[in-house]
Amino acid sequence: MARFNTKPVSGTRDFLPLDVQRRNYVIRIVEGVYQRYGFEPLETPAMERLETLLGKYGEEGDKLIFRVMKRGEKLQRILANQPTENNLADAGLRYDLTVPLARVVAEHRNRLPRFFKRYQIQPVWRADRPAKGRYREFYQCDADIVGSRSPLVEAEVLNAAGEIFHELGFDQPEDFVMRLNHRAILRGLMEVTGVPDGLEGEALVAIDKMDKIGLEGVRRELAQRGIPAEAGEKLLGIMAEAPQDVEACLAWLQEQLAPSEVGRQAVEELIQVVHYAALGPVAPHLKVDPYLARGLSYYTGAIFEVDFPGLSGSGGGGGRYDELVGMFSNQTIPACGFSLGLERVLLVMAEREMFPDQLQGQPQVLVTQFDQERIPHSMGLAHRLREAGFRVDLYPALDRYGRQFKYADERGIRYALLLGPQEQEKGVVAVKDLVSGEQVEVPMEELEEWLAVRV
Amino acid sequence: MARFNTKPVSGTRDFLPLDVQRRNYVIRIVEGVYQRYGFEPLETPAMERLETLLGKYGEEGDKLIFRVMKRGEKLQRILANQPTENNLADAGLRYDLTVPLARVVAEHRNRLPRFFKRYQIQPVWRADRPAKGRYREFYQCDADIVGSRSPLVEAEVLNAAGEIFHELGFDQPEDFVMRLNHRAILRGLMEVTGVPDGLEGEALVAIDKMDKIGLEGVRRELAQRGIPAEAGEKLLGIMAEAPQDVEACLAWLQEQLAPSEVGRQAVEELIQVVHYAALGPVAPHLKVDPYLARGLSYYTGAIFEVDFPGLSGSGGGGGRYDELVGMFSNQTIPACGFSLGLERVLLVMAEREMFPDQLQGQPQVLVTQFDQERIPHSMGLAHRLREAGFRVDLYPALDRYGRQFKYADERGIRYALLLGPQEQEKGVVAVKDLVSGEQVEVPMEELEEWLAVRV
Numbered sequence: 065m066a067r068f069n070t071k072p073v074s075g076t077r078d079f080l081p082l083d084v085q086r087r088n089y090v091i092r093i094v095e096g097v098y099q100r101y102g103f104e105p106l107e108t109p110a111m112e113r114l115e116t117l118l119g120k121y122g123e124e125g126d127k128l129i130f131r132v133m134k135r136g137e138k139l140q141r142i143l144a145n146q147p148t149e150n151n152l153a154d155a156g157l158r159y160d161l162t163v164p165l166a167r168v169v170a171e172h173r174n175r176l177p178r179f180f181k182r183y184q185i186q187p188v189w190r191a192d193r194p195a196k197g198r199y200r201e202f203y204q205c206d207a208d209i210v211g212s213r214s215p216l217v218e219a220e221v222l223n224a225a226g227e228i229f230h231e232l233g234f235d236q237p238e239d240f241v242m243r244l245n246h247r248a249i250l251r252g253l254m255e256v257t258g259v260p261d262g263l264e265g266e267a268l269v270a271i272d273k274m275d276k277i278g279l280e281g282v283r284r285e286l287a288q289r290g291i292p293a294e295a296g297e298k299l300l301g302i303m304a305e306a307p308q309d310v311e312a313c314l315a316w317l318q319e320q321l322a323p324s325e326v327g328r329q330a331v332e333e334l335i336q337v338v339h340y341a342a343l344g345p346v347a348p349h350l351k352v353d354p355y356l357a358r359g360l361s362y363y364t365g366a367i368f369e370v371d372f373p374g375l376s377g378s379g380g381g382g383g384r385y386d387e388l389v390g391m392f393s394n395q396t397i398p399a400c401g402f403s404l405g406l407e408r409v410l411l412v413m414a415e416r417e418m419f420p421d422q423l424q425g426q427p428q429v430l431v432t433q434f435d436q437e438r439i440p441h442s443m444g445l446a447h448r449l450r451e452a453g454f455r456v457d458l459y460p461a462l463d464r465y466g467r468q469f470k471y472a473d474e475r476g477i478r479y480a481l482l483l484g485p486q487e488q489e490k491g492v493v494a495v496k497d498l499v500s501g502e503q504v505e506v507p508m509e510e511l512e513e514w515l516a517v518r519v
Numbered sequence: 520m521a522r523f524n525t526k527p528v529s530g531t532r533d534f535l536p537l538d539v540q541r542r543n544y545v546i547r548i549v550e551g552v553y554q555r556y557g558f559e560p561l562e563t564p565a566m567e568r569l570e571t572l573l574g575k576y577g578e579e580g581d582k583l584i585f586r587v588m589k590r591g592e593k594l595q596r597i598l599a600n601q602p603t604e605n606n607l608a609d610a611g612l613r614y615d616l617t618v619p620l621a622r623v624v625a626e627h628r629n630r631l632p633r634f635f636k637r638y639q640i641q642p643v644w645r646a647d648r649p650a651k652g653r654y655r656e657f658y659q660c661d662a663d664i665v666g667s668r669s670p671l672v673e674a675e676v677l678n679a680a681g682e683i684f685h686e687l688g689f690d691q692p693e694d695f696v697m698r699l700n701h702r703a704i705l706r707g708l709m710e711v712t713g714v715p716d717g718l719e720g721e722a723l724v725a726i727d728k729m730d731k732i733g734l735e736g737v738r739r740e741l742a743q744r745g746i747p748a749e750a751g752e753k754l755l756g757i758m759a760e761a762p763q764d765v766e767a768c769l770a771w772l773q774e775q776l777a778p779s780e781v782g783r784q785a786v787e788e789l790i791q792v793v794h795y796a797a798l799g800p801v802a803p804h805l806k807v808d809p810y811l812a813r814g815l816s817y818y819t820g821a822i823f824e825v826d827f828p829g830l831s832g833s834g835g836g837g838g839r840y841d842e843l844v845g846m847f848s849n850q851t852i853p854a855c856g857f858s859l860g861l862e863r864v865l866l867v868m869a870e871r872e873m874f875p876d877q878l879q880g881q882p883q884v885l886v887t888q889f890d891q892e893r894i895p896h897s898m899g900l901a902h903r904l905r906e907a908g909f910r911v912d913l914y915p916a917l918d919r920y921g922r923q924f925k926y927a928d929e930r931g932i933r934y935a936l937l938l939g940p941q942e943q944e945k946g947v948v949a950v951k952d953l954v955s956g957e958q959v960e961v962p963m964e965e966l967e968e969w970l971a972v973r974v
Contacts, residue, residue, distance in 0.1 A: 170525040212916050
């Protein structure tokens with residue numbers, strides 16, 4: 065007998081119904097909030113031209129792109145004549161949602177409004193080594209505002225993110241922190257602490273690891289990356305002194321960065337962002353954190369990240385990146401966005417049991433079968449309840465009630481409806497509650513009402 | 520200056536906001552109906568092992584699979600040593616949703632209920648030559664019931680399909696036809712008309728083209744495919760005589776197929792299906808059509824297809840296929856399903872202007888900006904309306920009103936809200952209707968109410 069490997073491809077997952085329902089529960093909330101903030105949906109193909117993808121994510125990123133092979137004669141010609149990794153493939157799988165956004169902005173510029181507020185919720189693929197919590201296929205949930213340099217935009221994006229977490233159930237001030245920083249504050253801090261020109265990137269990489277390796281770790285890493293000890297100490301010292309309170313921290317930064325032109329401007333910008341954001345849902349969660357670096361080198365202004373106190377890993381993040389969206393348009397197009405860390409959020413919500421008991425999409429009642437002759441009546445009952453908006457399964461065979469109840473139980477359906485000759489004669493439906501085991505008779509004409517308050 | 524090709528990969532599409540909103544409008548209805556019929560969602564990875572895909576779709580299908588290349592050292596070893604189309608790739612992109620379903624059933628058997636009712640709405644990829652209406656990336660919307668042989672299942676699937684079309688707006692009896700046939704009726708017809716054993720497949724292929732090439736075409740095609748003229752004539756003759764009425768047609772088929780055991784049984788099955796389906800939404804659309812063959816060779820029982828009178832191309836179809844889902848489980852697992860032809864349905868709905876004016880996800884109002892000082896007030900107003908559930912865009916810059924109105928117009932937003940010093944003093948918001956050009960003042964505290972009846 066042939067044996068098949070029926071596991072999903074390494075690093076990818078099958079999502080069974082409960083998984084999808086939980087994912088959709090979160091995604092629907094995210095979509096709803098993005099829409100109420102004026103974002104509209106965009107979808108792009110899974111495959112992009114290889115040349116669109118290569119060189120956009122650094123050397124390491126290029127290696128992580130799944131390449132799709134050419135086909136037919138084209139492929140055969142290449143196979144016969146010095147095939148290479150690159151000439152065998154003509155497309156790659158989408159690696160993120162930002163490069164496709166940049167391509168779309170270049171391609172459809174004249175069909176898009178002056179400010180393009182789009183959200184995009186689609187899977188991306190990366191040939192990373194699979195590990196706990198790291199997948200080769202995972203969803204990104206991005207919202208970006210393209211076309212404006214106003215700090216208003218940061219405030220809007222931050223508040224949309226804050227509102228998402230509120231609606232997911234992270235609604236207490238201590239449930240999450242929105243850490244806020246600015247690339248030019250980091251740059252300014254290096255300027256005033258004497259980190260040499262050209263080593264700023266190295267220092268950033270070290271600082272970005274604060275969460276993972278702690279103060280001592282960062283100190284060692286700074287030294288290893290060639291940052292002079294004095295500058296390193298100053299940098300760490302200044303950062304350790306930063307006040308907790310948002311306003312106080314910004315005032316303090318203004319002092320520290322007095323000698324740095326870019327630094328002072330950046331603080332001014334953050335003051336505006338915080339001022340504008342103050343009226344929205346994110347306000348109680350904001351914290352200025354001069355440690356925050358965020359790895360991606362493409363950020364040019366404000367940066368931010370959602371953290372759950374006491375848990376590692378971020379719930380999402382984003383920032384301003386004014387030099388990226390224009391890469392295919394040969395111009396500078398300012399942009400600022402947020403990307404929700406869906407996989408992380410799902411994990412935290414599962415751990416904390418934050419999902420509702422009844423998820424959209426789960427069937428609510430099972431209509432059972434009595435005998436062959438009464439199948440049309442069962443079907444009629446099922447249709448009636450479906451018309452009334454209930455999610456109704458109809459048992460698709462003739463079996464004794466015990467098996468039918470067991471099936472309802474396997475599917476997590478609480479109420480089984482019985483419509484045998486006795487019930488028909490009395491004009492009732494017998495309803496078996498599979499949780500309590502109780503069975504009651506409900507008059508046929510009151511059934512919808514009876515169910516409405518229970519499911 | 521570098522020139523980039525920013526078009527989507529050949530045969531694939533960028534979906535701009537209105538496209539996505541229309542697609543989502545249809546998909547939400549499909550999902551809602553599937554859920555009310557007791558189906559639950561499944562999602563599988565875009566990539567499948569190459570060996571899972573190959574050999575499942577015929578020789579032609581194998582050629583249409585997008586292959587994903589191996590990576591790193593593994594790839595380099597192969598490149599150095601006789602690379603071939605198959606050894607260079609270890610995965611392929613999903614070609615349909617049925618093979619993944621079969622794999623999932625084999626892999627997760629013990630986690631699934633006895634009858635597995637799943638729907639799956641995901642893209643699939645086929646390296647077909649792109650043409651009008653034929654894409655290399657397109658969505659399939661499948662619902663299947665796995666595990667039961669009862670004709671109840673056909674009736675449920677048919678009614679779910681019928682309900683989808685009703686809710687999409689095809690709600691008159693003449694808006695669509697659900698053509699119904701049975702594989703064994705076709706087989707029986709060949710038996711009684713004398714199509715030789717072994718040529719049944721050839722005859723089926725010819726008959727399947729009736730829609731495209733007409734009666735004369737099929738006659739020629741039958742001859743070309745080696746069907747004896749006498750058998751071909753009998754086959755066509757019998758089919759041309761089939762009564763229009765469902766019950767009459769079934770009775771007539773019973774007579775015609777009297778000499779064929781499999782044929783008679785098939786008619787019995789269809790009689791049951793029609794009987795069970797009679798109470799549901801599909802009933803007024805059912806039509807028995809002994810011409811219907813449906814190309815896919817994997818069907819084993821009832822088959823059906825949705826057609827729009829006067830239009831070519833089908834709105835979806837399906838049937839019973841008892842030998843496919845078990846292919847990775849080494850057992851026979853009965854199944855029956857429906858697949859909506861999403862791209863075709865979208866096209867017909869666009870042509871007939873069946874989409875609502877205001878789609879879920881489109882912003883409803885624009886809050887404008889007056890000056891720097893009042894930005895927080897505009898933001899406050901936007902937040903208040905968002906809390907009330909409105910989809911609100913906030914103009915992300917300081918510009919004269921004319922430009923702000925133009926932007927609202929570009930985004931299809933009808934109402935622009937103005938909150939300047941005059942309005943603030945009077946405790947009102949000025950609302951500009953960009954369709955009529957009128958501007959009215961609405962008391963601040965009545966704004967939600969005023970908007971609720973208009974957007």
